Amino acid sequence: MFTALEIAKALGGTISKQAVLHRLGSIPVDGMKPAPKGQTAKAWREESFPIGLFAELEALCFLPDGTRHFRTVGDLIAKRRAPSKVSLSDFPAGALALAERKAEILAPLLHARAKSPKKWPLAEIARRAHEHLADMPGGKP
Numbered sequence: 350m351f352t353a354l355e356i357a358k359a360l361g362g363t364i365s366k367q368a369v370l371h372r373l374g375s376i377p378v379d380g381m382k383p384a385p386k387g388q389t390a391k392a393w394r395e396e397s398f399p400i401g402l403f404a405e406l407e408a409l410c411f412l413p414d415g416t417r418h419f420r421t422v423g424d425l426i427a428k429r430r431a432p433s434k435v436s437l438s439d440f441p442a443g444a445l446a447l448a449e450r451k452a453e454i455l456a457p458l459l460h461a462r463a464k465s466p467k468k469w470p471l472a473e474i475a476r477r478a479h480e481h482l483a484d485m486p487g488g489k490p
Contacts, residue, residue, distance in 0.1 A: 350380050350392035351426045359406060359426040372402055395422050396459030404445070404452040411448075413439040454481045 351359075353369040360369075376397050384390040395403065403422060410419040419425040455478055462469045 350382060350394050351423070352382055352384070352390040352392050354390070355426050356398075356402070356406070359409065359428075361409070369402075372399060394463065395426075396456065396463050398422075398456075400449075400452050400456050403456060404449040407448040407452055408440065408445050411440065411444060413441075415441050415444060450482065451478070454478045 353373065354366045356369045357364055357366045370391075373393060376393060376399065378391045379394045379397055380392050381389040382392040395406075398406070406422040406425055410417055410422060410425050412418045419428065455474070458474050458477055462474060
């Protein structure tokens with residue numbers, strides 16, 4: 350689970366903690382995490398993120414040449430990246446669109462997995478996502 354501050358840092362400091370909290374405003378909190386000075390902070394699982402926020406984070410998992418730098422959005426957030434010197438306009442054409450397509454496919458699958466009494470193996474989610482992506486216009490996963 351990740352706090353608004355951790356998410357803001359992962360976005361490279363381009364958005365404040367308060368702005369992240371605003372974007373997460375309608376999403377139920379998944380839990381609490383320890384914060385400085387004995388405080389606690391609201392936290393969310395990545396499958397609970399709004400699709401747009403997930404897509405932004407997913408896009409940041411890639412280097413400008415299209416190579417994946419972070420395996421998952423969770424890995425990106427956990428690394429607490431310093432502000433990025435890479436602009437989203439530096440990414441190859443279609444990289445953000447592909448990240449959004451993947452987020453649209455994965456978000457409901459991850460949400461269903463979280464709500465299911467029988468947890469799906471991640472391999473099952475990957476298989477289902479691959480099928481959905483292959484069925485979409487453009488065809489290739």
